[in-house]
Amino acid sequence: MQRPLCKTGCLSERYRSFTGECNNRQHPKWGAANTPYSRWLPPEYEDIRGVPRGWDPEHTYYNYTLPPVRLISQNVLYTHNENISLDSSLSHLLVEWGQWIDHDFALTPQSPSTAAFRTGADCTRTCSRDTPCFPIQILTWEHYLPRVLGETPTSLLMPPYKGYDPEIDPSIANVFSAAAFRFAHVTVQPMVARLGPGYSLAPQHPPLPLHHSLFASWRVVQEGGIDPVLRGLLLSPAKLQMPGQMMVEELTERLFQAQGGMPLDLGALNLQRGRDHGLPGYSSWRGLCGLSVPNTTSDLAGILGNPGLAEKFLLLYGTSQNIDVWVGAISEPPLPGGRVGPLLACLLAKQFRALRDGDRFWWEREAVFTSTQRAQLHTVSLSRIICDNTHITRVPSDPFSRTVSPEDMLACSHPLIPHLNLSAWKEPDTDPSCGPIPRLQSGFSLLCDSVIYYQCGPGYQLIGPSSVTCDPNSYQWSPAPPICHGREWARGVCVCVCVREREILIKALQSTCMSLVLYSD
Numbered sequence: 001m002q003r004p005l006c007k008t009g010c011l012s013e014r015y016r017s018f019t020g021e022c023n024n025r026q027h028p029k030w031g032a033a034n035t036p037y038s039r040w041l042p043p044e045y046e047d048i049r050g051v052p053r054g055w056d057p058e059h060t061y062y063n064y065t066l067p068p069v070r071l072i073s074q075n076v077l078y079t080h081n082e083n084i085s086l087d088s089s090l091s092h093l094l095v096e097w098g099q100w101i102d103h104d105f106a107l108t109p110q111s112p113s114t115a116a117f118r119t120g121a122d123c124t125r126t127c128s129r130d131t132p133c134f135p136i137q138i139l140t141w142e143h144y145l146p147r148v149l150g151e152t153p154t155s156l157l158m159p160p161y162k163g164y165d166p167e168i169d170p171s172i173a174n175v176f177s178a179a180a181f182r183f184a185h186v187t188v189q190p191m192v193a194r195l196g197p198g199y200s201l202a203p204q205h206p207p208l209p210l211h212h213s214l215f216a217s218w219r220v221v222q223e224g225g226i227d228p229v230l231r232g233l234l235l236s237p238a239k240l241q242m243p244g245q246m247m248v249e250e251l252t253e254r255l256f257q258a259q260g261g262m263p264l265d266l267g268a269l270n271l272q273r274g275r276d277h278g279l280p281g282y283s284s285w286r287g288l289c290g291l292s293v294p295n296t297t298s299d300l301a302g303i304l305g306n307p308g309l310a311e312k313f314l315l316l317y318g319t320s321q322n323i324d325v326w327v328g329a330i331s332e333p334p335l336p337g338g339r340v341g342p343l344l345a346c347l348l349a350k351q352f353r354a355l356r357d358g359d360r361f362w363w364e365r366e367a368v369f370t371s372t373q374r375a376q377l378h379t380v381s382l383s384r385i386i387c388d389n390t391h392i393t394r395v396p397s398d399p400f401s402r403t404v405s406p407e408d409m410l411a412c413s414h415p416l417i418p419h420l421n422l423s424a425w426k427e428p429d430t431d432p433s434c435g436p437i438p439r440l441q442s443g444f445s446l447l448c449d450s451v452i453y454y455q456c457g458p459g460y461q462l463i464g465p466s467s468v469t470c471d472p473n474s475y476q477w478s479p480a481p482p483i484c485h486g487r488e489w490a491r492g493v494c495v496c497v498c499v500r501e502r503e504i505l506i507k508a509l510q511s512t513c514m515s516l517v518l519y520s521d
């Protein structure tokens with residue numbers, strides 16, 4: 001794999017790259033997109049070419065053959081849609097938050113397109129100056145994880161931040177994406193609640209069976225926008241993972257059924273995906289985490305707190321060594337205050353800690369934000385983000401906690417839903433030596449050390465240098481700052497708009513305009 005050349009200078013110290021490359025300067029590919037998953041244990045395949053375990057139904061492991069994944073799903077996971085218990089303290093928004101961040105971490109993009117979704121800008125050139133995704137980091141590490149792992153395990157497994165450690169590889173591990181972070185599949189509700197203003201049931205968009213919602217983004221467009229779905233997530237509880245109530249039949253029997261073709265089984269897919277990735281069995285992962293390794297049925301029954309389930313596993317697999325890690329891990333009873341057992345807590349915390357400590361742009365790192373900025377960032381809440389980006393006017397003070405009644409929602413103007421005060425990010429208007437900072441109309445400028453960087457808005461072209469520096473001898477910005485100019489098309493005629501009027505440039509624009517007129521014909 002080619003080693004990328006990492007830029008130096010102020011911008012590369014301040015902003016992460018679009019691909020994640022060069023986050024770690026010594027290992028520029030660590031944690032970058034389109035790189036292989038890391039392994040915390042050596043892979044176990046059926047042969048040296050990487051055939052998945054269980055491919056040959058006669059092949060034995062520890063003297064037992066592996067059961068077909070669908071059989072495990074039917075025997076261990078299957079849960080009637082109606083036979084579910086509701087989480088008394090967590091909302092379904094927490095579940096969806098997990099899926100959303102997962103697809104940021106694990107869904108390695110394969111698209112050949114490098115165009116930005118909204119602006120169509122070429123991201124290999126322009127999107128690289130992305131600010132660190134600080135609200136996502138805070139919401140995930142401070143609001144989401146303690147609820148999943150439990151407060152005490154979080155403080156033990158994820159001690160307070162000590163600073164960036166360039167020796168830590170933040171790459172996503174196979175076991176995280178192919179097993180551990182899929183834990184929440186067993187907390188997904190079978191119905192998608194959609195609620196109208198006031199959190200009331202809206203007859204025009206009733207609750208949907210989950211399989212009718214998948215790949216049905218047309219419903220968002222034609223059935224009331226995203227607000228009814230968000231209200232549903234805010235007011236619905238998560239499904240509780242209980243013995244005998246694992247994965248709802250919407251996911252094991254009807255996944256993607258509405259798209260035509262054969263319905264899929266998400267439980268079976270998860271199990272098979274683990275085998276595809278050569279993940280060793282349940283016991284090996286317990287060993288990695290320093291947890292007891294079950295040798296007998298009663299050991300396993302003790303760990304799972306469920307003799308019936310332990311017996312079922314041993315009937316299927318013969319030995320706990322062979323239990324596929326995903327199904328073994330989700331079967332452990334949750335730690336106090338959390339929603340996952342000891343093995344998942346270990347694996348999830350190991351990954352999230354690496355993502356935090358191995359990130360040069362982690363929001364708490366001294367060089368990334370000022371203390372005033374960090375204090376402001378701490379006020380960010382998902383409720384505020386929902387208020388600012390939807391037409392929803394009442395939200396819970398804590399959107400990951402279960403809200404029982406719409407009366408418990410607060411108005412978006414409530415002081416408990418504070419606004420993010422961006423004044424802490426305001427750049428100075430003047431430079432001590434060169435005076436006022438020259439700004440762009442229809443464009444952006446950014447001051448980094450003593451250099452101003454310029455970029456034009458979509459549809460505008462930069463005329464002049466892309467950066468200027470304060471010359472310490474002449475006390476002038478050097479070279480002369482640029483301008484942005486845009487073109488508008490009207491009735492087949494090109495009209496050039498000069499944003500800052502400078503004669504020479506207007507002439508230059510006029511000549512560009514002539515060629516554009518010809519082009520339009």
Ligand code: HEM
Nearest residue numbers: 095096098099102106107108177181182184185188269273
């Ligand atoms: C509506 C609910 C959900 C559906 C329908 C769904 C469906 C799926 C499907 C079809 C896959 C690919 C399976 C495969 O072929 O291996 C997948 C992967 C995955 N899911 Fe879910 N999921 C849901 C919710 C969640 C949640 C709540 C989480 C976590 C909190 C999650 C975490 C993951 C992860 C980590 C992967 C692996 C992604 C990758 O490696 O690229 N999912 N999910």
